[in-house]
Amino acid sequence: MTDAPLWEVFIRPRNGLSHVHCGSVHAADEVMAIQAARDVYTRRGEGNSIWVVPSDAITASDPALKEQNFEPAMSKIYRHPSFYEIPEDVGHM
Numbered sequence: 504m505t506d507a508p509l510w511e512v513f514i515r516p517r518n519g520l521s522h523v524h525c526g527s528v529h530a531a532d533e534v535m536a537i538q539a540a541r542d543v544y545t546r547r548g549e550g551n552s553i554w555v556v557p558s559d560a561i562t563a564s565d566p567a568l569k570e571q572n573f574e575p576a577m578s579k580i581y582r583h584p585s586f587y588e589i590p591e592d593v594g595h596m
Contacts, residue, residue, distance in 0.1 A: 507531050508558070509558040510533075511557075512527060513525065515552035525544050528555070
């Protein structure tokens with residue numbers, strides 16, 4: 504087991520797309536984390552941008568609280584665009 508901190512790695516495949524979580528690396532600092540992420544996750548030129556974030560800096564919601572956190576949005580039908588009519592002159596959205 505390593506004493507180096509754990510870093511979460513996010514790669515952006517190309518400009519215009521979002522960064523996507525692709526895994527984790529252990530590294531002593533952010534510079535080494537970027538290098539390790541590059542070596543492990545972009546060996547075939549898959550990305551053009553890498554983000555690394557210390558794992559202990561990420562806070563996640565509790566899956567057991569799914570209903571409490573996400574159900575209120577489901578009861579507000581105006582947040583769902585399914586019943587809006589789009590005028591023909593707008594074209595494809």
